[in-house]
Amino acid sequence: MTNKLLLPNRFKMIGWCILIPATIAGIILTITGYEADWLSSSVFAFFSDEAFGDSQFFTMITVNITNTLIGSIFIVGAILVSFSKEKKEDEFIANLRLSSLLWSVWVNYALLLIAFLFVYGLAFFNVMVYNMFTILIIFIIRFNYILYKNSKSMSDEK
Incomplete structure (x- = not known):
């Protein structure tokens, strides 16, 4: 692919x-x-x-x-x-990449909604600054975690 x-x-x-x-x-x-x-x-x-x-x-x-x-x-x-x-970009990786990106957007906006409801003042400004980075951070963590879990289960099967 x-x-x-x-x-x-x-x-x-x-x-x-x-x-x-x-x-x-x-x-x-x-x-x-x-x-x-x-x-x-x-x-x-x-x-x-x-x-x-x-x-x-x-x-x-x-x-x-x-x-x-x-x-x-x-x-x-x-x-x-x-x-x-x-290194090996196949359909599974493409699917994982897409689902991880979607998952990170959902989690990011859930956290942002919580911040809108419960964080006020200058602390809210800080939340908005950190929010610029959270989609990428969550994506990297989830994508690599699932990739690691999958590679671990594949090596256990061998």
Whole structure:
């Protein structure tokens, strides 16, 4: 089975090499709130809204890009891991990939609905930030877990 939308298998290992350090860095940033001073930079913004200032469109702003950099690296790594072919990409893997993606969307939006109902204030903003990553995280965990379970049961049959 060929799927032109999937990346070649060699990108999966590259994705893991990017995703694991980005995940560790993201957890550290979340816990400590650390921002590297040397990552303060002028960047182009489509829209900028200061807390007590004016809204600006298509402007240059000075901001610390630590979170932006780690989040972007995480997304690239997660996409490479999620959408790279397996060594043996067959109909079972394609079906598993589709069901895992559907399952991750269902779980993500169930969690988001719970957050809408029970989380308020600044904590809700944090939930929305993390929600950008949860579909990919849930997909990667479920897809690889089912793949591992299946390979384990296949080796037990031999």
